[in-house]
Amino acid sequence: MKRPVERPDWDDLLRQIPLGLEIEEAEDGHSFVSPEEARLRSETARQALESIQGPEMPGWLEMYYRLRNSGWPWRVACYIAWAASPRKERWPHTQEELATQVLGLTTDRQIGTWRAKNPAINETITLLQAAPLFEHRADIYNALIASATNPDYKSHQDRKLALELLGDYIPRLRVDQRDIHSVEDLDDLPDEELEKLARLTRKDKDLNE
Known part of the structure; x- marks a missing residue:
């Protein structure tokens, strides 16, 4: 019987992943922008984001701060937190809008460059999207118990799943x-x-x- 997947130490994991990232602040194709101007644009955009408070705060901002505290560059932390959030609740709605309205970039092309050079970005997004499952693990098991112990025939599949998890039921061998x-x-x-x-x-x- 397979052992349950253990809940990761998210803070430790988030601290380890950004090590060795290659992040360029200057945008591709904008060589006329001096490093100092690029830095000022970045800093202005960061301050604007972090000044958002109260009901106007996007749902992903808390994760942004968590990533920042773990050592992620602010723009990448912002993108990851945004991309890992539920699509229906995202603000801004599109990646292009995130780049131009929040990150202080002229297009979202730089985001594609970051992702191409740093596979850890996509890996982190995937991990964070799965994180709520670990947070609600007990609730999920309680829901399974409630359904599996219901004698109604509609709960048959949940009973099979529960017994399979317990090792009391082994599905018939399937041959590929x-x-x-x-x-x-x-x-x-x-x-x-x-x-x-x-x-x-x-x-x-x-x-x-």
Whole structure:
């Protein structure tokens, strides 16, 4: 029986991932912008973002601060927090708007450059999107228990899932047709299963001829 996935130490994980990132503040194709001007644009945009308070705060801002405290560059932290948030609740609505209205960039092309050079950005977004599942793990199990213990026939699948998680129920062996020529995979099958597999193989052969 597989062991449950343990809840990661998110703060420790977020501190480790940004190590070695290659982040260019200056935008591609804008060589006429001096490093000092690029820095001022970045700083002005950052201050504007961090000055948002009260009901106007986007839902992802808390995660932004968490990423910042873990050592992420502010623009990348902002993008990750935004991209990891539920699409329906995102502000701004598009990546282009995020780049021009929040990050102080002229287009969102620089975001694509960051992601191409740093796979850790997409990996972090994926991790953060899954994080709520760990936060609500107990609630999910409680909901499963409530459904699985309901004698109604509609709860049959939840009962199977619960018993499978407990190790009391093992689904019938499924044989992948891609492995039908592997003797090792077939040795343990009973004669009845082998006959079914043989009929299925003959049927597929007839269809392909």
